[in-house]
Amino acid sequence: MSLSRISDEEIQEFLDGNLGSREVADFRGRLDNCEKSQEKLREYIYLYKALKCEETHSLSPALVEAIMDNLPSLEEPKKRLNLSFVFAGVVGLITLVGLLHYFIDLTPFVERLAAFPIFHPEFNWEIFNPLLKLFQKLNAEYYLFGFSALVLMLIKVVDFMLLDPEYRKVSH
Amino acid sequence: MTEEKQLVKDILEGNREAYRVFIHRYNRLVNHVVFKMVFNEADREDISQEVFVKAYRNLPTFKFESKISTWLARIAYNTCLNHLEKKQIPLYQDVVAEQASIDENPGFEVQPDQFTVDRNMAVRLCQEIDELPVNYGLILSLYHLQEMTYKEISDILSMPEGTVKSYLYRARKLLKDRLVKNFCLEDLCL
Numbered sequence: 523m524s525l526s527r528i529s530d531e532e533i534q535e536f537l538d539g540n541l542g543s544r545e546v547a548d549f550r551g552r553l554d555n556c557e558k559s560q561e562k563l564r565e566y567i568y569l570y571k572a573l574k575c576e577e578t579h580s581l582s583p584a585l586v587e588a589i590m591d592n593l594p595s596l597e598e599p600k601k602r603l604n605l606s607f608v609f610a611g612v613v614g615l616i617t618l619v620g621l622l623h624y625f626i627d628l629t630p631f632v633e634r635l636a637a638f639p640i641f642h643p644e645f646n647w648e649i650f651n652p653l654l655k656l657f658q659k660l661n662a663e664y665y666l667f668g669f670s671a672l673v674l675m676l677i678k679v680v681d682f683m684l685l686d687p688e689y690r691k692v693s694h
Numbered sequence: 695m696t697e698e699k700q701l702v703k704d705i706l707e708g709n710r711e712a713y714r715v716f717i718h719r720y721n722r723l724v725n726h727v728v729f730k731m732v733f734n735e736a737d738r739e740d741i742s743q744e745v746f747v748k749a750y751r752n753l754p755t756f757k758f759e760s761k762i763s764t765w766l767a768r769i770a771y772n773t774c775l776n777h778l779e780k781k782q783i784p785l786y787q788d789v790v791a792e793q794a795s796i797d798e799n800p801g802f803e804v805q806p807d808q809f810t811v812d813r814n815m816a817v818r819l820c821q822e823i824d825e826l827p828v829n830y831g832l833i834l835s836l837y838h839l840q841e842m843t844y845k846e847i848s849d850i851l852s853m854p855e856g857t858v859k860s861y862l863y864r865a866r867k868l869l870k871d872r873l874v875k876n877f878c879l880e881d882l883c884l
Contacts, residue, residue, distance in 0.1 A: 530867045569870045572819050573838040579729055581721040585739055589746045590714060596706065596754060 528552055528559040533566050611680050698762055705753060717746055723763055723840055724770045730832040731774035733824070741777055745770045760849060763840065767850045771832075822872055830865035837862055 528549065535541050536549050553559050581589075622628065701719075704712035721742075728741050748769050756765060823831045829851065836842045836850065844862075848855045 531863055534863055534866055565870055565874055569866060569873065573834060579725045581742060585743060586717055589717060589743050592747055593750050596708065
């Protein structure tokens with residue numbers, strides 16, 4: 523057991539309850555043999571008690587009303603497209619397709635897909651003519667529209683699959 | 695669902711009265727931070743108001759990864775820091791106070807008759823704490839009055855737990871020495 527005077531730090535550790543049982547026993551032993559340490563401990567005990575009854579301030583009712591009056595409207599959190607999630611999503615999709623291609627014979631699936639009229643070489647694309655004419659009438663680059671729509675759909679799918687659930691759990 | 699989560703859910707569903715409950719529940723915490731960092735009365739009210747409006751605006755992004763009290767105290771701390779920066783008030787004027795000896799920096803003198811008349815020692819304690827470096831006073835309040843852990847305080851102040859512990863130790867030692875010099879410590883606990 524060390525009989526040196528107890529330091530301020532040790533007293534604070536003791537009062538904070540950070541000492542183990544052996545350290546507490548050592549602390550008490552040294553305390554019994556040192557009046558100055560006992561005096562210091564007493565001072566710290568008073569300080570700790572005083573800190574518990576420090577004056578606290580509350581907001582005035584008028585200020586609470588002012589806060590309530592100035593509250594903005596609650597908005598949904600802005601969804602930011604996290605590029606790392608998008609990258610992980612794309613890599614995941616490519617990996618999935620690669621694995622499917624490697625482990626599963628996709629030929630029947632591809633054949634069935636090829637049987638869809640739209641993929642048939644003799645598919646009559648003229649059924650889309652009215653739509654194409656409409657875009658031409660609008661003097662619009664319809665393929666740009668199509669591409670944009672496709673990109674938007676892809677982003678929406680990625681957003682829903684990867685990001686949306688995370689944002690949903692924020693508020694609930 | 696905990697009471698805290700239910701309260702946030704009610705607020706997010708548009709129940710404004712729930713936010714009044716929120717304000718009443720956390721106003722002491724916000725005031726502890728604001729009063730320890732800002733000394734101008736008028737500014738304190740403005741900042742407290744700003745903190746609660748900011749908290750309301752950002753509540754939809756709160757993810758319950760920490761306690762609401764820690765999150766709110768961090769908003770209050772950062773708002774106060776911004777205010778101090780805007781007003782060009784140095785946060786670390788404290789270094790001077792810390793280095794000065796107790797004798798050189800006696801605080802306010804107490805006359806014997808004044809001592810017996812004024813029994814509101816809690817106010818005196820507050821004044822002594824206000825004499826301490828800003829971060830010291832704040833850490834003392836968060837630890838002793840809000841009963842926060844080192845980890846929570848370190849999250850609020852964005853400093854390592856070891857630094858918080860060391861500041862707390864130095865703050866208590868500095869405060870004790872000042873109080874022993876200026877007062878009878880027993881009276882502070884009346």
